[in-house]
Amino acid sequence: MTTHDPHATLAEVFGFDTFRDGQQPVVERVVAGRSTAAVFATGAGKSLCYQLSALHLPHLTLVISPLLALMQDQLAFLHRHGIAAATIDSTQPRDEAREVMEQARRGELKILMVSVERLRNERFRRFLSQVPISLMVIDEAHCISEWGHNFRPDYLRLPDYQHEFAIPQALLLTATATPQVIADMRESFAIAAEDVVTTGFYRANLQLEIDPTPADERSARLVEWLAPRQQPGFEAPTVVYVTRQQSAETLAATLHRHGIAALAYHAGLDSETRDDIQRRFMSGEVAVIVATIAFGMGIDKSDIRGVVHFDLPGSIENYSQEIGRAGRDGEPSTCLMLAGRDGLGVLENFVYGDIPERSGIHHVVREIASAGEQPDRHWQVVMHTLSTESNIRTLPLKTLLVQLEMDGVIAPRYTFMAEYRLRYVIEPQALVERFSGERADFVALLVGNIRIARSWGTLDFDRLHNAGREAGIDASRSRVLTALEYFQDKGWVVLEGKRMTDVFEVRAADIDIEMLTDTLHARFRRRADSEIARLDTMLALFESDTCLTRRLALHFGDERAPERCAHCSVCRAGPARLPAAATPPLPDDNRLTALAAPFIAHHREVLGEAPSPERLAHFLCGLAMPVFTTLKARRLDGYAALAGHDYPAVQQRAGAL
Incomplete structure (x- = not known):
C-alpha cells in the first residue's frame, strides 16, 4: 500500500477510476474501524470492499468463504493485482498449507481465505490465536440466519470465533438478504443500522420472462428460444439451470441433436472435467452450459446474455442469485423461466427429506443425557459416527446440535482430532539431540512413548500424559501438539490428524428425554412447513399480476425499483400461470x-x-x-x-x- 487514500488505492492497485455504487461507503466504514454489512446485488462488486479495505488495515484480513471455487477465483484476482493473499483448503499439500501459515505469522500476508469448516480444526484455531487479525470477512453471510435460503449451522459460531481470536471488526457480504435476514446478521455481529449498506436489486438491463411450458414441451421450447441466439459467430453465452444431474446430461444431449453446442455441468463430474468445462465457457469456446446449481458460485463472466430456468429454482433467493449472473457488463440480457409446477414435488421432497426420524433425535438426546451424568459433563461427538448411529444426515444433524446449543442444553467447548499419527523424517535420537535440559527430557519422553509400526506411529495422549506425570514432565496434550507441529515445521517429522471430534459441555440438568425429543422433532416439522411456504411464495412471484422486477426487489426490502419496469413479461404481456403438475396417483x-x-x-x-x-x-x-x-x-x-x-x-x- 502506497497511500492512505482509498481512491488512490482503487486506481493504483485495482486500476479502477471510480467506485461502483455502495463500495465507497462500505470501505470508509471498514477503514474507520466499524463492523459493516454490504448487501449488494449479485455481480455488484462486494469482493472489492474487503480486498481494498485489507490494504488499509494494519494486520491480516481473514475471509470466511463457503466454496473452494469462490476462494480460488478471488485469489487469482488478488494475485493479478499484486496483493499478498493465500488460501488454506483441503486440496493443498501439507507443506503448502504450512508455508501459508508461516507467511501469516511473519506478517507477509494481507488476506487469508478459508472455509467455515476450517475453523473447527483444533490446530488451525491454535494458529489463528498466534496471528493478529484486523478484520473478519464473512462471504455469503445470509448463511448465518435460519431464515436465510442457505442456512449453514457452522456460520452461527462465527461471532464466537470473532471473540475468541480478538478480531475487532467484521464485514458481512451477501447478495440475497431479506429484511429479516439482515436483522439476524446485525444482531449476531453488533452492526449498527447505519452500517448496513445496500445497493438495491433493480437492474434495468435484465429482462425477466416467465414463459411456463408443460414438461413434455419444454425441451422443444428451449431449442426454439436458443436457436436464433446461437448463430455461428454470434453465439450468446447462456446458462440453463436444471435440478438434477441426469437432467443436465439429458438436456445437453438434446440440444446437441438440434445443432446447439452445449455441455452439462454438475457435481457428479470429476473436478478436472468441471474445471475444463468452466474454462471453455469463460473463454467463449462453449456458449451454452446446462447446469445444476453446482455451477455459478464465483463465476464472474460479464457477458452472459441469457439465464434459463428449465426447472424451478429452490427459492426466490436462489432465483435472484442465478439471474444475477446475467448481464454484468450492463448490456441487455434475458432471464427466462420455462418451469411449471411439475418440479414442485421434487423441491418439496428435498425439504421433507431433511426431517429426522423421531427415533434419531431420541438417540442424540439420550446420548447427551448420559454424558450429563459423567463428572466432567463432556460429550464427545464424531459427526460422521453420530450421523450413522442416529440415521440423521449431516446437515440436519448440525442444525439439531445448533438448536440444542441455542436452547442451552449443550455448549461447544473445543474441537480436536481424535487420532494423530507421526512419521520420522530424521532419526528419533537425532531429534532428541537437537535439544538440551528439560526440553531434551520432554522430547525423549515423546520418542519413547510413540510406538512405531513400520514407518508410522499413533499418538496416545493419555499414555504420554501419564508417562510425563511419573517423570515430573509436562506432557499435556497442548504441549505435545505444539511440539510436534514445531517438529513438522522444521521438516523433522510428518504429522497427520483424522477423526475430527467436537466436545460439548452438557449444560442442562435433569433432561426430560421424551419431552425434549418431541420438542425438537416438532421444530423440524415447523421448519419444513416454513420451507414449503417459501416455495409457495416463489410460485406467487412467478404468477405475479404486477411488475416482476418490482416485486422481486420488494422481497428484499428494496423500494427503489420503479412501479413498472416496462421490460418484464408482466409489464409487456401480462401475468403468467404455471401449468399444474401431472403427478400420477399413488399405486393401490x-x-x-x-x-x-x-x-x-x-x-x-x-x-x-x-x-x-x-x-x-x-x-x-x-x-x-x-x-x-x-x-x-x-x-x-x-x-x-x-x-x-x-x-x-x-x-x-x-x-x-
Whole structure:
C-alpha cells in the first residue's frame, strides 16, 4: 500500500477510476474501524470492499468463504493485482498449507481465505490465536440466519470465533438478504443500522420472462428460444439451470441433436472435467452450459446474455442469485423461466427429506443425557459416527446440535482430532539431540512413548500424559501438539490428524428425554412447513399480476425499483400461470405392498425390526438416509419407485402397511 487514500488505492492497485455504487461507503466504514454489512446485488462488486479495505488495515484480513471455487477465483484476482493473499483448503499439500501459515505469522500476508469448516480444526484455531487479525470477512453471510435460503449451522459460531481470536471488526457480504435476514446478521455481529449498506436489486438491463411450458414441451421450447441466439459467430453465452444431474446430461444431449453446442455441468463430474468445462465457457469456446446449481458460485463472466430456468429454482433467493449472473457488463440480457409446477414435488421432497426420524433425535438426546451424568459433563461427538448411529444426515444433524446449543442444553467447548499419527523424517535420537535440559527430557519422553509400526506411529495422549506425570514432565496434550507441529515445521517429522471430534459441555440438568425429543422433532416439522411456504411464495412471484422486477426487489426490502419496469413479461404481456403438475396417483395397496416388501424384509433381516413410516417413505421416494448405506438400500427393488410423488401422502400410506 502506497497511500492512505482509498481512491488512490482503487486506481493504483485495482486500476479502477471510480467506485461502483455502495463500495465507497462500505470501505470508509471498514477503514474507520466499524463492523459493516454490504448487501449488494449479485455481480455488484462486494469482493472489492474487503480486498481494498485489507490494504488499509494494519494486520491480516481473514475471509470466511463457503466454496473452494469462490476462494480460488478471488485469489487469482488478488494475485493479478499484486496483493499478498493465500488460501488454506483441503486440496493443498501439507507443506503448502504450512508455508501459508508461516507467511501469516511473519506478517507477509494481507488476506487469508478459508472455509467455515476450517475453523473447527483444533490446530488451525491454535494458529489463528498466534496471528493478529484486523478484520473478519464473512462471504455469503445470509448463511448465518435460519431464515436465510442457505442456512449453514457452522456460520452461527462465527461471532464466537470473532471473540475468541480478538478480531475487532467484521464485514458481512451477501447478495440475497431479506429484511429479516439482515436483522439476524446485525444482531449476531453488533452492526449498527447505519452500517448496513445496500445497493438495491433493480437492474434495468435484465429482462425477466416467465414463459411456463408443460414438461413434455419444454425441451422443444428451449431449442426454439436458443436457436436464433446461437448463430455461428454470434453465439450468446447462456446458462440453463436444471435440478438434477441426469437432467443436465439429458438436456445437453438434446440440444446437441438440434445443432446447439452445449455441455452439462454438475457435481457428479470429476473436478478436472468441471474445471475444463468452466474454462471453455469463460473463454467463449462453449456458449451454452446446462447446469445444476453446482455451477455459478464465483463465476464472474460479464457477458452472459441469457439465464434459463428449465426447472424451478429452490427459492426466490436462489432465483435472484442465478439471474444475477446475467448481464454484468450492463448490456441487455434475458432471464427466462420455462418451469411449471411439475418440479414442485421434487423441491418439496428435498425439504421433507431433511426431517429426522423421531427415533434419531431420541438417540442424540439420550446420548447427551448420559454424558450429563459423567463428572466432567463432556460429550464427545464424531459427526460422521453420530450421523450413522442416529440415521440423521449431516446437515440436519448440525442444525439439531445448533438448536440444542441455542436452547442451552449443550455448549461447544473445543474441537480436536481424535487420532494423530507421526512419521520420522530424521532419526528419533537425532531429534532428541537437537535439544538440551528439560526440553531434551520432554522430547525423549515423546520418542519413547510413540510406538512405531513400520514407518508410522499413533499418538496416545493419555499414555504420554501419564508417562510425563511419573517423570515430573509436562506432557499435556497442548504441549505435545505444539511440539510436534514445531517438529513438522522444521521438516523433522510428518504429522497427520483424522477423526475430527467436537466436545460439548452438557449444560442442562435433569433432561426430560421424551419431552425434549418431541420438542425438537416438532421444530423440524415447523421448519419444513416454513420451507414449503417459501416455495409457495416463489410460485406467487412467478404468477405475479404486477411488475416482476418490482416485486422481486420488494422481497428484499428494496423500494427503489420503479412501479413498472416496462421490460418484464408482466409489464409487456401480462401475468403468467404455471401449468399444474401431472403427478400420477399413488399405486393401490397391493402394488404399494409389493414395492415396499423387499425393503421391509431386508430391514428386518439386518436390523431386527420393521422400518418406521418415515424410513419407508424415504426409500420409496428415493430420499437419502445414512442407514441406506448400511442396508445397501439403493440396490433393492422399489427404491425411488415413487420419486416425485407427494411425500406426506407416501408416508401416510407407508404407515398403514
